Amino acid sequence: MRLDTTYTVNTPEGIALQLSPAGPLPRLLAWLVDLALRSLISLALIITLSFMGKMGVGVAMILIFLLEWFYPVYFELRQQGQTPGKKMLDLYVAQTDASPVTPSASIVRNLLRVVDFLPFLYGFGLASMMLNRRFQRLGDLAANTVVLHKNNHKRRHTHVEAEPVRPPMSLTLPEQQAILLFAQRSQTLTSSRQEELACMTGPLIEAQAQPARWLHGIANWLGGGRTA
C-alpha cells in the first residue's frame, strides 16, 4: 500500500469513493479566515448597536454569542458543509461516509470546539488530528464527521488534433486513464518530455515516427473519436 491521505468509501451502489481528508494546515487557515470574518461582524455589531446605550451593547452581546456558536452550524447546514473560510480553501464538512453533514452532527462538532480549543488555541484539536488517520479533531470524532478536500474538476480538457487510432492491443482501465491524462495534460509538458514519456510505453508505440502524436491519436480514440 502506498502512502496517501485518502480513504475509500463504498456506496450501496458499489461505487468506491475516494475521499481526501484535510489536515491541520488548510483547516487552520480556513479557521483564521472565519475568525477574521466573525471578528469584523462582531465589531460592526458593537459599533452600530452601542449608539443605543447599554441596551444596545446587551443586544450586541447576545448577537455575538449566537454568531460565535452558530456561525459554523449555519454555514455547514446551508452551504454544503462550507463556511466562507472552508470555501476559500476548498474544504467541506461531511459525515465520514461522505453523506451530507446532519444537523445534530454539525451542532455536536461545533459545540465540542470548546474541548478542542483546550488548553489554548486548539491544542487538543491538533493533537487529536495528528493521532488520527483522517485528521479528525475531537468534535469530529464525536459527531462522526470529517473535513474533506473538495475536488474541483475545473481542468480544461485540451484537445489535441490527431487522427483517432485504435490501440493495437487491449489496454486495462488504468492504462487507458493514463493515456487520456497524458493527452489532457500535454499542454503543461514540453514536447521533448512528451516524446520521452511516450517512449516509456514500449511495445505500444513500436516503430512509430512520432510516438507522442500516436498516443494522442489513441487518446482521441479512447475519448470517443472514431476513424472517419
Added chain:
Amino acid sequence: MKLDSITAHIRLRTPWEAADLGFALVQHNARWIFPAWTLLLFSLVLILWLLIPADYRMYIPWLVWWLKPLFDRVLLHILSHQMFDQRLSTADIFSAIPRLFHTTGLLGGLIWRRLSFSRGFNLSIWQLEQLRGKARSDRQHLLHVQAHSHAVWITLGCILLELVVLFSLYALILLLDPTDGSWDYISSAFDDMAETEERLWGTLIYVCLYTLSVWLIEPLYVAASFSLYLNRRTQLEAWDIELAFRNLGDRLRTLAQTPLAMVLAILLIITASSLSTPPALAEDTSESLAETRLPPEEAQTQIDAIMQREEFAQMRTVTRWERINKEDELEKNKSYSIPEALQVLFANLLKIMLWVAVIVMVVLAFVYRRQLLALLKPLQRKPEQKPAPDILFGMDIRPESLPDDIAAASRRLWEAGQQREALSLLYRGALMRLTRHDRLPVQDSHTEGDILQLAAMHITPHRATWLRAVTRAWQEIAYAHRSPATALVEPLFDGWAGFIHVPPAESVTGGNPA
C-alpha cells in the same frame, strides 16, 4: 532518484492535499524520523544551555529559531530517503551531517535567506537538485510559478502551529497547577527584575517548551514543503503518467506474466493511552478533638501566640486597579441614558417573552409528559419481540379463525367421526393459547417437540402434562394416521378448561415450575 521506489502514491494533488501528504508522511514514519531528530535537537539545546551564561539563556529559543535551516537540512535528508524507501539509521544520519553543512548552501540559508518565506520549498532545490547560480534561480522561478503562494502559506501556517503548541503547553501547565506558583515562574522569564532562581526556572520552562514545539512542528513543516515540491514536479514532469506508462510498457513486454509487486506498508498503530483513575480514598470526616478542652480565653491567647509566629505574620502587598471616579461614572451614565423608557420597554418585552417561553415549555412538557418520562427510564433493550406467528405447521392459529368454545367444538367433531379435524382444532387452540396468552416466543421454525420444551419452562406442570398428551395424540393422527381411542381423547376435551385457566401467580411471574 528512482521513481519506482517512491513510497507515496503519486497523483496530481491540489497543493493543500500535497501539504497534508507531508503530514501523513511524518505520521506514518514517525518512528524512523524522530529518534535521530530528537537526539540532534535536544543535544544541541543542552549544549547551548551549558555553554551560555545564565543571563543570556533567555535567548536560546531565538538561537534555536535561527538554526532552523540547519535542522531542516537534516530533516529533509531523513524524509527524502524515507520517501524513496531508504531507512537511515541514526548513525547514518549523524555521519551525513558534516557533508550536509557544506553542500546545501547552509551559510546563505542562515544569513540572507533566513527570512525567506518559502525556504522549506526552496531547500529541495538546493539540497536534492544541487543546483547553484543561475540554473538554481531559473529552476526556482519555474517551480514557484504555481507553488510559491502555497509554500509561503505553509511557512506561515507552521509558525502558527508552533505557537499553538507553545501556548497550549504553557496553558496546560497553568491549568494543571492548583497554586499560582507556576505563573510567577513563567512570567519571571520575561521579567528582568525577577529573582535569579525564579528566572532560571522560568527560562528553563521557556526553553523546554519552545524546543518541544519546534521538535513537533519542524518535521511537519519540512515534510509538507517537500511534499509540495514533489507535487509541483509531478505536475511539471507528469510523474504519475511516467509511472503508469512504465507499468504499461512492462506489462506489454511480459504479456505472459504480470510481475507481482507486493509492497507491504507497515502501519503505525496509534495507541490510545488509557487513563486509569486512582480509587478515591474514603475521607475520615469525624472531628478530631483534644482530650481536654481549653476555656475560650486561654485558647484565644494560644491562638494569638501562634499567629505571632513568622509563618503567619507575613504581610503581603497586593496591587490592583481600582476605578477612581465611580461617582462620575454614575453621573455620566444618567446623563446619556435618554432612551431609558425604551430600554425599560425592551427589557420588559424580553422578560415577558422569557415567561411566555417558560409557560409554553411547561405546557409542552405536560402534553408530551409520556414521551419525556420514557426518556428518563433506564434503557431496557428487550429481546426483539416478534409478533406471534399466525400459521404453524400449516395450520391457522389466529384466534379469529377458531370457534369460541374450542373444547365443545372439537368434541362435536370427534363425535361426528371427524377425528383428525377434532384433534387438529384442539391442538390449534392450544398453540393459540400458548402464543397469544402465555406469550411464548414461538417461531415458525419450531417443531412440536420444541414447543413442548419451550412450554415446559413457562407453564405449570399440570398444563404441560395436558399439552404433552394433546401433542402426542395430534402427532399420532397427523403423521401416523392412527386414531387414538375415544377413552384417551375424552380427558383431553375435559382438560381444555384446565389448560386455559391460568393461575394468577403464573401470569405475573411467567411461571417457573420448581
